[in-house]
Amino acid sequence: MAWPRFEWSLEPNDLSLLLQAKRAAGTPIIDLTESNPTRAGFQYPAEIAAALGTPASLLYEPSPWGLPSAREAVARVHDVDPSRVMITASTSESYSFLFKLLCGPGDEVLVPAPSYPLFEFLAKLECAQVRPYPLVYDGSRWQIDFQGLESALTKRTQAICVVNPNNPTGSYLKRDEADRLVSVAASRGIPILSDEVFSSYPLTDDPTRVETLAGVTEVPTFCLSGLSKMAGLPQMKAGWIVVSAPEAARERLELIADTFLSVSAPVQHALPRLLESGADVRGQIRRRTAANLEWLLATGLESLAVEGGWYVVVPLPAHLAEAEFTLQLLEEQDTLVQPGFFYDFAEEPYAVVSLLASADRFQEGIRRLHLLLG
Ligand SMILES: Cc1ncc(COP(=O)(O)O)c(C=O)c1O
Known part of the structure; x- marks a missing residue:
């Protein structure tokens, strides 16, 4: 083999x-x-285990975007319309769906460096390649090196990934940085994947910090989060994508999710209570x-x-x-x-x-x- x-x-x-x-x-x-x-x-509150026992879970209702009650609960947390929310089995699965959606064999995704070590595996297992773009530390904060980012772009770049705040540097995107990132991506029509799993864990007060790119409309943007970090519940295997993309992308993402239908009914029914x-x-x-x-x-x-x-x-x-x-x-x-x-x-x-x-x-x-x- x-x-x-x-x-x-x-x-x-x-x-x-x-x-x-x-x-x-x-x-x-x-x-x-x-x-x-x-x-x-x-x-862990006892309510967490109790939330999984609902009899509603005995019914199988396949729904590629996720059960309406689960999508609504996530939408409330992110203050977005439920129609934009897709429930997945984890952030890793969200990445895998999005790389399937956006990349053919040998296509490239830009990922920050230093950052989350799983990017390489998540991309290569979808036959895509990672190209790092640098984050630089100026003695007091980390930021995107935009020259480095622009020179990492190639004809094969299909997505720019950001981790906000980044793992392990703990750096948030700042307003000016987020605007510049969106403008670079929009000028080339390259979608943004924004990993926001740690966004509800600030360690400082900084009014210039941007916690989500869910409001971006200039370029297709996919914001990723999940129970694993947001609720300290990695074992529940529930993540989500807040989608800002044209109908053609939504239909194809739906087909991918429909092929797997991987999120269990018990966790979807429990999601509103698990988030609480x-x-x-x-x-x-x-x-x-x-x-x-x-x-x-x-x-x-x-x-x-x-x-x-x-x-x-x-x-x-x-x-x-x-x-x-x-x-x-x-x-x-x-x-x-x-x-x-x-x-x-x-x-x-x-x-x-x-x-x-x-x-x-x-x-x-x-x-x-x-x-x-x-
Ligand atoms: C930046 C980042 N994204 C995603 C994940 C994984 O999330 P999940 O458990 O939902 O796949 C992690 C886990 O450490 C992470 O550090």
Whole structure:
């Protein structure tokens, strides 16, 4: 077999091998890469499990855009018309539908760098290619390098992806930046995919921040979010796309969704209540990430400015290599962080730390990070 879509080695890297060995030996690990809220000690209201038990779920009502009650609930959250909402099984599935919609084999999608490592897999599994465009850090904030973005555009570019706020830099689009992005995309007729899964997790007050591109009308725009981050419920497998696109695109997106009909009836019926109860979980996550960030800053650990989301970027001393540092931290301090290269930073060395862990674990992990940094 030729595996034409698989460009990756399936061998585990050194960090995951060491982690496996430590776990097999029963060593307790402080995991500062945690991004699964269901494992991070939050209190989930009992209402969440109860919401899944409705008898209405015994009826199968296939609907490619999703059940009306689910679309309406999502539309209320985003303040858009329900006709613009498509329910999917996750943000990953939203990407897969949109890459199917927009790309033929070998077409390209622009993705920010540094950013979400799954882009490469999501695109290549749809036979599309990713082309990175740079985000640059000027010492106090990250922003799109528009020259870099324009020079990454080719005749094969079918979409520009933005992650707002970005993972892992935590940077939001600013008003002027969003306007410029829309104008570049509109002038070339290239759709925008705006990943807004972390948009309800601000860590600063900034009136120039843009939380959604759902109001864009100048160019086809697809805004992605879901229960996974917005309500701390990744296991529910429900995401959505807020669509701003002509009828021809809507019809084709519907055909793709109709081919799979992948979102379960129980989660769709439960969605209005899950969004309500999820607000409680979201509040807990917000309080924890803000408190952990405050604590980290108070320890004097150097970190890059972060405006939102669940992660913080820690510059390492220039003489340290990311891979060796993260291995050594795990080997000697039983503490796991991610090396910056997972996220395609232009420069090294960085470590990426999740703010999701409980206060005691987070603080212990940061103490151990300090120990190794000396
Ligand atoms: C930027 C970004 N988008 C999407 C996702 C995944 O969302 P879902 O669980 O809905 O597929 C993640 C998960 O970490 C993410 O960081």
